Amino acid sequence: xxxxxxxxxxxxPEEDREAVSDILTRxxxxxxxxxxxxxERQLYLLARNELAHKLVEYFAPLNLEVYFDPDDPIVQxxxxxxxxxxxxxxxxxxxxxxxxxxRIYHDVRMxxxxxxxxxxxxxxxxxxxxxxxxIVPPNETQLRQILGRLRDHRMVRMQRASDSDSFDxxxxxxxxxxxxxxxxxxxxxxxxxxxxxxxxxxxAGADRETEELS
Numbered sequence: 001x002x003x004x005x006x007x008x009x010x011x012x013p014e015e016d017r018e019a020v021s022d023i024l025t026r027x028x029x030x031x032x033x034x035x036x037x038x039x040e041r042q043l044y045l046l047a048r049n050e051l052a053h054k055l056v057e058y059f060a061p062l063n064l065e066v067y068f069d070p071d072d073p074i075v076q077x078x079x080x081x082x083x084x085x086x087x088x089x090x091x092x093x094x095x096x097x098x099x100x101x102x103r104i105y106h107d108v109r110m111x112x113x114x115x116x117x118x119x120x121x122x123x124x125x126x127x128x129x130x131x132x133x134x135i136v137p138p139n140e141t142q143l144r145q146i147l148g149r150l151r152d153h154r155m156v157r158m159q160r161a162s163d164s165d166s167f168d169x170x171x172x173x174x175x176x177x178x179x180x181x182x183x184x185x186x187x188x189x190x191x192x193x194x195x196x197x198x199x200x201x202x203x204a205g206a207d208r209e210t211e212e213l214s
Contacts, residue, residue: 005017019042020046023047026040026043030153030154031153031181032074032177033154034074035047035048035073047075048068048075052066065077065078078181090149094149096128096197097124097147098150099190100131101155101178102178102182104123105117105174106179106190118171118172119174120168120169121167121168122168132197143167144167147172154177156173156175156178157173157175158171
């Protein structure tokens with residue numbers, strides 16, 4: 001495949017250029033590259049071992065930071081200080097789910113050393129009702145759509161239990177990308193954000209106004 005190639009990247013071997021294009025595309029489309037296996041593993045290794053400095057320089061004019069996770073094979077884009085134009089925007093229902101997942105992840109990691117944070121959808125339902133008692137949580141259809149979008153943003157992974165058809169038993173892996181994408185320094189900052197939604201009884205509503213989280 002012949003690609004139009006910038007002059008300042010002429011040192012990148014031609015056989016790697018399609019992979020470099022793929023890395024940039026995935027980072028811009030999803031906000032992160034998860035290098036666990038398959039094609040993404042190859043891309044991750046190339047990004048980490050050969051392209052780290054180039055990627056930092058490439059995204060700097062967009063005020064995006066390139067973060068290489070020291071513990072997991074993850075490359076993540078994060079908005080830099082003062083960035084807003086490229087921040088992800090979520091509706092109210094999505095924001096409540098993200099806030100809930102953030103707190104679950106935080107609490108698990110504070111209490112124990114674990115390789116990954118895994119919960120069932122049922123646990124997400126229960127915590128949504130605890131954290132936002134006055135708000136009717138998203139229904140199942142909405143929650144499926146929300147989790148699908150978060151999966152596209154590489155914030156969660158999902159796996160249905162093989163011995164159950166119940167959506168409640170679907171396993172959610174909360175990825176560290178979600179925790180880093182939201183700038184809460186501690187639970188008190190998280191609590192301040194949640195307080196904005198703890199007003200009168202109302203439905204979360206997937207079609208309500210957008211909220212900005214970066």
